[in-house]
Amino acid sequence: MNRFLERLEEEILVLDGAMGTELHNKGLEVGECPEKLNLDQPEIVQSVHQSYVEAGSDIIQTNTFGGTRIKLNEYDLGNQVKEINTQAVKLAQGAAKEDTLVAASMGPTGKLIEPMGDFPFQAAYTAFAEQAQILEAAGVDLINIETMTDLQEARAALIAVKETTDLPVICHLTYEDSLKTMTGTDPVTAIEVLDAIGADVIGANCSMGPEGLLEVIQKMNQDTSARLSVEPNAGLPELDENNETIFPMQAQEMVSYAPQFIAAGINVIGGCCGSTPEYIRQLQDKVKGLKPQPKEKDSTTVLASRSQRVTISDQHPTRMIGERINPSGRDKFSEQLKNGSLELVSTEASKQAQAGADILDVNMGVPEVDQAQLMKQAVTTVQNATDLPITIDTTNQEALEAGLQNVVGKPLINSVTGEDSSLNKVLPLAKKYGAAVLGLTLDEDGIPDTAQQRLEVAKKIVATAEDYGISKENILIDTLTLAASAEQEKVLETIKAIRLIKEELGLATVLGVSNISYGLPERHQVNTSFLAMAIEAGLNAPIMDPTDENMKSALLASDFLVNRDPAGSRYLDEFAGQEDNSKPEETTTAQEDESQDPLDKI
Amino acid sequence: MNRFLERLEEEILVLDGAMGTELHNKGLEVGECPEKLNLDQPEIVQSVHQSYVEAGSDIIQTNTFGGTRIKLNEYDLGNQVKEINTQAVKLAQGAAKEDTLVAASMGPTGKLIEPMGDFPFQAAYTAFAEQAQILEAAGVDLINIETMTDLQEARAALIAVKETTDLPVICHLTYEDSLKTMTGTDPVTAIEVLDAIGADVIGANCSMGPEGLLEVIQKMNQDTSARLSVEPNAGLPELDENNETIFPMQAQEMVSYAPQFIAAGINVIGGCCGSTPEYIRQLQDKVKGLKPQPKEKDSTTVLASRSQRVTISDQHPTRMIGERINPSGRDKFSEQLKNGSLELVSTEASKQAQAGADILDVNMGVPEVDQAQLMKQAVTTVQNATDLPITIDTTNQEALEAGLQNVVGKPLINSVTGEDSSLNKVLPLAKKYGAAVLGLTLDEDGIPDTAQQRLEVAKKIVATAEDYGISKENILIDTLTLAASAEQEKVLETIKAIRLIKEELGLATVLGVSNISYGLPERHQVNTSFLAMAIEAGLNAPIMDPTDENMKSALLASDFLVNRDPAGSRYLDEFAGQEDNSKPEETTTAQEDESQDPLDKI
Ligand SMILES: [Zn+2]
Ligand SMILES: [Zn+2]
Ligand SMILES: [Zn+2]
Structure with missing residues (x-):
């Protein structure tokens, strides 16, 4: 030594x-x-x-x-x-x-x-x-x-x-x-x-x-x-x-x-x-002769920008990872990026920050462009527009490294899978640049059916990361949302997997929530219910649209319920003074409902 | 024998x-x-x-x-x-x-x-x-x-x-x-x-x-x-x-x-x-010499009206127990009942049935009236207005028996507690009239703080009921919703208790959902998130307002997610063809979001 x-x-x-x-x-x-x-x-x-x-x-x-x-x-x-x-x-x-x-x-x-x-x-x-x-x-x-x-x-x-x-x-x-x-x-x-x-x-x-x-x-x-x-x-x-x-x-x-x-x-x-x-x-x-204070290892997951830390844990509010800096399926956004304009990157960064995003996902998945150059420009643009930590969302190795070099702080890499090829590509970069890494619970055989199998993939990711010198608090796990319309019986496996990851590995968890409602009408109904269930199970950081008021409200309410919002102060900040205008039309006699004592059933 | x-x-x-x-x-x-x-x-x-x-x-x-x-x-x-x-x-x-x-x-x-x-x-x-x-x-x-x-x-x-x-x-x-x-x-x-x-x-x-x-x-x-x-x-x-x-x-x-x-x-x-x-x-x-078929004990919880069975289980849709036939905090309703008019009982029964209620709770808690007579009139009125099974919601012994006599079917008694005095009063009537009984997880010491303690109360209720000859499928358990504004740290205990009741006792569960948001603004936000969490934990029959579209939508979405709505057919029946008008105002470039492939993050 x-x-x-x-x-x-x-x-x-x-x-x-x-x-x-x-x-x-x-x-x-x-x-x-x-x-x-x-x-x-x-x-x-x-x-x-x-x-x-x-x-x-x-x-x-x-x-x-x-x-x-x-x-x-x-x-x-x-x-x-x-x-x-x-x-x-x-x-x-x-x-x-x-x-x-x-x-x-x-x-x-x-x-x-x-x-x-x-x-x-x-x-x-x-x-x-x-x-x-x-x-x-x-x-x-x-x-x-x-x-x-x-x-x-x-x-x-x-x-x-x-x-x-x-x-x-x-x-x-x-x-x-x-x-x-x-x-x-x-x-x-x-x-x-x-x-x-x-x-x-x-x-x-x-x-x-x-x-x-x-x-x-x-x-x-x-x-x-x-x-x-x-x-x-x-x-x-x-x-x-x-x-x-x-x-x-x-x-x-x-x-x-x-x-x-x-x-x-x-x-x-x-x-x-x-x-x-x-x-x-x-x-x-x-x-002379004095000894330094003993240090206790702190294992909380933290991301950082140049000027801001975001702690991700069950003792902290659920963090919104803003998903909108992503041209997938958005023709004008793609077009702009191809033409070298990052205007929408900047707009979406500011808009999401203003809506309360805690972290911004940056995905520059457009074909026929220099991915590394575009990622560098994008993270630079985002950092000029906001001071939020960044998630670098790419499967392109050069783009990933360009992002890692140019994000001033501690970003999250989105993502690594349980596949050896992915682990061996992504983890060395995470270690080199001091980034946290988001592990997706899928491997060479695809997305496992059961929560238990997804836990096994997560364990492999953690073990491999530790071999690379990356400690547990820098690994987050995404148990993978599949579309309920296509694979209804797997919805609960995703939720159970979150619970297992918490119990067995104690890791922070991430989930792209809105995939759940792919192909359905009134998607926000399914999205908000799924978000509440996932937060109760231990989801720490949904990847979502922070400008979606329904989702944000569901997040705030859920945080209140799972005690991540002490005394409901964030909830009350958001909603205090608002009438509950959601109630259906009432017969005049039912208008006093709200004054009902909460214990009157007991 | x-x-x-x-x-x-x-x-x-x-x-x-x-x-x-x-x-x-x-x-x-x-x-x-x-x-x-x-x-x-x-x-x-x-x-x-x-x-x-x-x-x-x-x-x-x-x-x-x-x-x-x-x-x-x-x-x-x-x-x-x-x-x-x-x-x-x-x-x-x-x-x-x-x-x-x-x-x-x-x-x-x-x-x-x-x-x-x-x-x-x-x-x-x-x-x-x-x-x-x-x-x-x-x-x-x-x-x-x-x-x-x-x-x-x-x-x-x-x-x-x-x-x-x-x-x-x-x-x-x-x-x-x-x-x-x-x-x-x-x-x-x-x-x-x-x-x-x-x-x-x-x-x-x-x-x-x-x-x-x-x-x-x-x-x-x-x-x-x-x-x-x-x-x-x-x-x-x-x-x-x-x-x-x-x-x-x-x-x-x-x-x-x-x-x-x-x-x-x-x-x-x-x-x-x-x-x-x-x-x-x-x-x-x-x-001569032939033997009857062997019978396999079926332990599914079922309520019934004269003409309709409602099965309550994890394999069936979450059942709405309509809470609106209840004069608490509703001056005009109370006034009518005191004056002998059951018009609102009838109206609320029909309205809730039309809104999709599966079961109707009947609470006639008004002072200074003949409780037994009023309960008899109320259940009669409800049965004339709808063919839904009934929950008899009273702590008055005579009113309870009047209800039990006059409900044609298999009602649910709301409720018995873990207190000996309650058990010994209510269980004999449940047994006599073949009613199911809703056990509240509270006893002489009040509502226990922890899920584990609430499970213990539920176990006592089950054991005592079995002594009275009431079998497990006729016992439902309510793990008790407290107001999040007052006892935030107990919210998760209520949810955990549902999970424990399911795992350890396998009983059907009931919860008065809306108490959770007592005293809060925008109550529906908290109510819907709580409902989703509770359904994921195993709630089978929320006591709720079926005419509240937010709650009903959250229930339908949650049932889809927890696979109680095979292929989402109920969800799709309700919402198919509706535009998702909940999305926040979009920049023009974000309009194609919905077409995003659900696996594009993977
Ligand atoms: Zn110096
Ligand atoms: Zn110096
Ligand atoms: Zn005959």
């Missing part, structure tokens, strides 16, 4: 402090490339490392924060990416004691990634992967992604490290006073996304000084079992009388926050801009 | 043939009282008995067909009821061999009972009870109720015999060419009602000759496990050249039907008008 991961559970690991501040103190000019010093003035870099080793750092960090090819290109040093990063590792290793861990620092590229910016995800991924592989080859113990201001860039870096190296990784974002990243992600959403991709430790660095970061860490800790890290800066930078940047907070004050950080669940602590070896010395004195 | 019952399972028992025909042959004049011969010419009566004993009758019947005080009063012989009946028994006993059984014949009073006529049930009951007790005291082996043309009079006679004697009883009705009794009861409905009251053998006699009666017996046998009896007449009476009544069918032809009757499940066979000792001789030759 990696020696970083080994120690993580047992002790509070102390990182080092600022590299940049120290290099400036030792003569680095503003505007110079800090990483070039690895080649030009290695003794300065190494002396910083030595000062931190002497101060007691358990982990020192290489001078590679700006060491991606993209960032180095700003100084025309892109072609030296290998030398600069390799040399940086050597300098740290040279200063390290036997038990000092060497972390490779990786910072932002300086580009804003799509969809918020125009830099392609894949280009960022490639740069991070290149740097990470160089650092691993040079022998670091772990990688520390730092100072990410955009969740999508953090995803690119983290996915690249996880995918192309075997190193453990810490992933730090920076937060603003709003407790969100520059591009709008809150700590709880961030941790959900990064945890799903496989960050070993998740943290926050720089930004607001220890006081603000404490709030960030506390928020994270409420909602996660992930291991946490923090690198506060020494307050916000000020200019001194000589117009030099100084950081106002002294070591003693900074260190005073350490016990609170430990109480808030951190495993790793260091310092960012303005923090000094003195701070690290005092910090190590303070935390 | 009674020696009649002992032999019943093992052999085909042969009754005797006509008494009246034989007495006429021996000199009885038209217009004379046949039973008076018991006193005046006992040797003639006894000689008829002897001829049947010699012909091989296993059971001979006393000359007491018209022996009720009411019938005897037509000849001013009412004050000799005891002598006439007692003497009749002696004459039969005098003719009997050691193993000849003596059955006491009991025929109609000649009065038409309420509600079809104006003769009170209680008066008929009293007369039959008087005769039966005299016959028992004189030592007959069993009682044979015969030639009843009206189910209500048969009920009165049967209930009287069962309640006031310990004798086994055969109960025969007569049927017309329509295969219904004169007052409109078909054989299957009759058998349901008479079986529930406790007839040991149920049959048909007289009327149409053997061919028609064979059809009657075959119908009965399809739907019952009751033991059956038949006494065909020798064809329909004709007048001969001397203007004398003769019966056209010869013994040989009559006997030729015997194998078919046995195949149709009879245990007892004899002859009615026109049949002779010769017929009985040939009959005994034919059936």
Whole structure:
């Protein structure tokens, strides 16, 4: 086992402090490339490392924060990416004691990634992967992604490290006073996304000084079992009388926050801009011998957009997965997509969000188009129109990966089946991109007749997913709605299968509800009754039309009944003050019916 | 054990043939009282008995067909009821061999009972009870109720015999060419009602000759496990050249039907008008040594009106118990009832029947009126307005018994609880009148919180009912709907309790659905979702407003889904050809949604 991961559970690991501040103190000019010093003035870099080793750092960090090819290109040093990063590792290793861990620092590229910016995800991924592989080859113990201001860039870096190296990784974002990243992600959403991709430790660095970061860490800790890290800066930078940047907070004050950080669940602590070896010395004195809080594995299913988490469980409201971003059987929609217009994607996204959708399914199933390109455009359009988590609904492998790259958050893949070919195609992508996956209970033999057989397929999906390193809470199961008009006797099997999945596997469940009424008149009658039955059985997230008032009302009423709407507050919000105008024409004498005491029969 | 019952399972028992025909042959004049011969010419009566004993009758019947005080009063012989009946028994006993059984014949009073006529049930009951007790005291082996043309009079006679004697009883009705009794009861409905009251053998006699009666017996046998009896007449009476009544069918032809009757499940066979000792001789030759068909106990729950059976089971459509004949909270309805007007009872009965109600609940809960009298009027009114089975909904003991007497059929008592005081009050009446009983899962401690506890109450109700001789199929269970607004966490317990009752006891279930939404806006939303959930859990008969189109639609859709509406034929009958006008306003592009293939997600 990696020696970083080994120690993580047992002790509070102390990182080092600022590299940049120290290099400036030792003569680095503003505007110079800090990483070039690895080649030009290695003794300065190494002396910083030595000062931190002497101060007691358990982990020192290489001078590679700006060491991606993209960032180095700003100084025309892109072609030296290998030398600069390799040399940086050597300098740290040279200063390290036997038990000092060497972390490779990786910072932002300086580009804003799509969809918020125009830099392609894949280009960022490639740069991070290149740097990470160089650092691993040079022998670091772990990688520390730092100072990410955009969740999508953090995803690119983290996915690249996880995918192309075997190193453990810490992933730090920076937060603003709003407790969100520059591009709008809150700590709880961030941790959900990064945890799903496989960050070993998740943290926050720089930004607001220890006081603000404490709030960030506390928020994270409420909602996660992930291991946490923090690198506060020494307050916000000020200019001194000589117009030099100084950081106002002294070591003693900074260190005073350490016990609170430990109480808030951190495993790793260091310092960012303005923090000094003195701070690290005092910090190590303070935390020596202390153990991190034990973590309890949380197994709730959560999807996320850039700025919003949606928890899917029996203790939460039934979630509507909006089905309307789907051109199937809609000629004009298909036509628009073929002609490159995503107007209806945008309209349907907004309309469904407004109607209360919790998640949006994106299906771009039109023939004769570049599926991957269209999926990328579609998820981008949806993310610009709403901040809801997305379900990527495609059987096209390239379209799936394009969707997974361009959804900023933790999407749901719709879908994988119990067929080996499907499992082996979809699950690696789910694992790579930290997506949840919707398992359909069908396999090579089609849709099983009985609930028990569908449970068996679900078990196979779960077992295979676990082999791929995907944990249960990231698997949702769809027990498959068949048309009642064609296969009436199987309707109850679908419902029973939901119940079995809950009892035996405890997984969140999804169902495309409206298929049930295919070919029938007054479909909403069948759809609403089926929805109520399915929710009672344990359905968590129907795929449905959120703009269908009948369905939404049935969902709200059902949630009230199954106690997913405490005190009926959502129901009452929706309907309070409305007369029940559904009653049939009454004889005048029956008008007082409604005042009947509920217990008058008893 | 009674020696009649002992032999019943093992052999085909042969009754005797006509008494009246034989007495006429021996000199009885038209217009004379046949039973008076018991006193005046006992040797003639006894000689008829002897001829049947010699012909091989296993059971001979006393000359007491018209022996009720009411019938005897037509000849001013009412004050000799005891002598006439007692003497009749002696004459039969005098003719009997050691193993000849003596059955006491009991025929109609000649009065038409309420509600079809104006003769009170209680008066008929009293007369039959008087005769039966005299016959028992004189030592007959069993009682044979015969030639009843009206189910209500048969009920009165049967209930009287069962309640006031310990004798086994055969109960025969007569049927017309329509295969219904004169007052409109078909054989299957009759058998349901008479079986529930406790007839040991149920049959048909007289009327149409053997061919028609064979059809009657075959119908009965399809739907019952009751033991059956038949006494065909020798064809329909004709007048001969001397203007004398003769019966056209010869013994040989009559006997030729015997194998078919046995195949149709009879245990007892004899002859009615026109049949002779010769017929009985040939009959005994034919059936000697043959065994009756084995009977398989059928445990389906059935209610009945005079002319209609309603089966309540998971294999049948969900039954609507109409709740609108109930003045609670309806001022004008209450006012009318206090003023003696049953106009709204009649209106609500018709309206609900027209709306598709399967059963009508009758609750006359108004203060300061004679509850028993009002209940009698109400059930009479309902039976005049519709032919639906009735639920008698009262906690007033006298009102309950008045209802039970005056409902022609097999009603449901709403309700008994798990409280000893309730069980001991209600169950004896249910047993006496052959009613089904609705058990509410509450006891001295109120309504239990959990489904499991409610199951325990249901078990107590079943056990106590079985002690009273009421079998499981005549117990329905209501797991009690509480208002979701007040006790949200108990909603699912009600649903779970239905499931438990089904799994552990296999009983039919009832639920007053609309209580669920007490105090809420848009009650129909909650009611319909709750109904769907409850039906999926196994609810068989909601108490509801059948004129509420939302509820009815939800019921039809739910039945389709849970496979209680094979091929959705009821659903399609109701809705076929209707546009789904429930869809929200669509963008023009979404109009083709409905054509979506149900499997397009898979
Ligand atoms: Zn830093
Ligand atoms: Zn910093
Ligand atoms: Zn007859």
